[in-house]
Amino acid sequence: MKPKLLHVLGGGQWQVPTVRLAKALGHRVLVSDMYRDRPAYALADQHEVVDITDCEATLQLATRCRIDGIICDTTDVGVATAAFVAERLGLPGIGYETARNFTDKGRMRRLTDAAGLAVPRYHLLSSPAGLAAAAAEVSFPLIVKPVDNQSGKGVSRLSAADGLDAAYRLARSCSRSGEVLVESCVEGQEIIVDGFVVAGKARILGIAHKLPFADSPTVSSRILYRGALPEAEFERIRATVCATLSALGLLDGIFHAEFMLDGEHIVPIDIAARGGGVMIYTHVLPHVSGVNANRAMIGRALGEAVRIDPLPMPRAATIEFFSMPRGTIAEIGGVDSAAAVPGVAAVHLNLQAGDEVGPLEHKDRRPGYVVTLGDTATEVIAIARRAIALLRVRMAGAGEFTSID
Template structure:
């Protein structure tokens, strides 16, 4: 029997688990990526260098290889492309219009607003001419962000109009469409909801609290999945998540959503039709829920049946982020000792020796993180902090090592 050929968009480090898993399930794999040297090329059966945001070029590659399925489950930038190619070739997919609902924050706001959810006050701006009027209608404090990017790139929080023009230009610089979203700040507790939709029925796989840095409130210092029996606010969180994915039209597939609990309201902030980053998708969700969402997405793309049955009482997980002062990294010490701490699932540095640490402007500027897994909330935080305390970094020609923050 001919093995199915799956086309995976992206060939970087975050796609490696998907490529490995697809091959272990007996599939052949084609990967495509914009860059000529990517780690997944060596694992895949075939690879092509092509921009995964380019719909027609990706379709041409997929057609030439006669693929049996396509997926982009680890990065926003290829979600719409995968949906477009699947639609054109009659393969399983969410549909191109649905993919746009999840990758364009302007559409996202409009659809959740129409769906009856509580959303921030918002305006869409595509030129500097209407900037001040839009900000006045929304009122300060407010958030300025690109409608079609990820990881907090180009996002600013403004208390007043002093830096409005600069914030707009920063957001526009990261917006592929050139459109910028201006929305009111919603105060409250930030949460993440991970789940999976099967035939229009969403199931919750995990709920986490986000703890922001005090001086950079748009960037988290910790993502904590407490585990244990659902809390008193679980039902309204689950309801808001289900209503959000329904409003955006997702019938099958994984989702990763961010909300703010503001009093009695659960306000949707952002939602992606892909797995969560920083190993949430590959390590955390399978452990806490008992559901390997990565495996289910591969089976979905291959046209196979799936079954999502999370365990009734979730386990705990904690992602502790690493922060360093600006400068060049000259030495990293203690990773092996930290990784040996029982309960540590992974330690990852985005930057290596000789690379520069910049200002913490968005999520991708965090130097790295520690992932811990355990049965209880207190235990998992202790494990993460113990491992983190064993790591130190020397910057430039500093005489002393910096313990990581």
């Protein structure tokens, strides 16, 4: 029997583990991406340059190649396309309308609000005409963001009306649909919940607490999976997660959600029908939960039965983001030594020699991070600190290396 053909949307570094795993499982792989030079192309059986946000062009490619399944596992921009193609070809998928619920924050707010969940006060704007009135009704501090982007791109947090017009223009420039969301800030502890839904039943694979950078409150400096939570806290979170997934219509597949713990309320902030970035999907969840969610996603896309059985006592992991001085990077040292520290799963650099270190405008502007795995929160934080202490950077114009924070 000819091996099944899995269509992977996106050919970047975050799709490389998915392509490798699918090949290791004995499947053929087709990769499509809008760019001509992508690392996953070299691993795939076939590749084509097609914009993964273009539903019709992707459908034509998938039809011509006679795919057996399609997946978009770590980027929001192709989630709706994968669902569209699967629906049109009668393949396993989450459904196009459901995908739009997870990739359009305006739809997300309306549906969770209608379901009776605690949501921020919000207004959706398609022009700047009602901006001042919307801000006055929502009240400061507030968030202005595009409805359909990711990684914090185009997001501004404002404590007063100064900069409101500029924040709207930034969000509008990052919004593919042209819609902008103005919503109240929800104060409290931000958490991430990762999991998998099978036949309408959600299983939690990990719960992490986020710590923001002091000078950039919308960008995380730490994502900490502490291990087991008190039962009452876990059940409160689980109930809100299930209600949110039900409101958005996810019956099967992976999810990566962000909530704010605000006193008695657990407020949905954002939720994606894909795996979490910064190696959560590929490195953290298998350790924390004992479940290879990537393998489950591949199996589900190809019509295989999926079982999700997380460990009864989750393990710990952390993703620690580091900073560098402003300016141009001349050289980074100590990466191999940091990666060799026991318990370090990965050291990742977003910036290289020649790149400019600027303000933390969004998540992708962080210079890099260390992923560490262990049994307790104290252990994984200590491992991360040891690894980061070994990293050094030399900025252009400087004669010596300096420590990375």
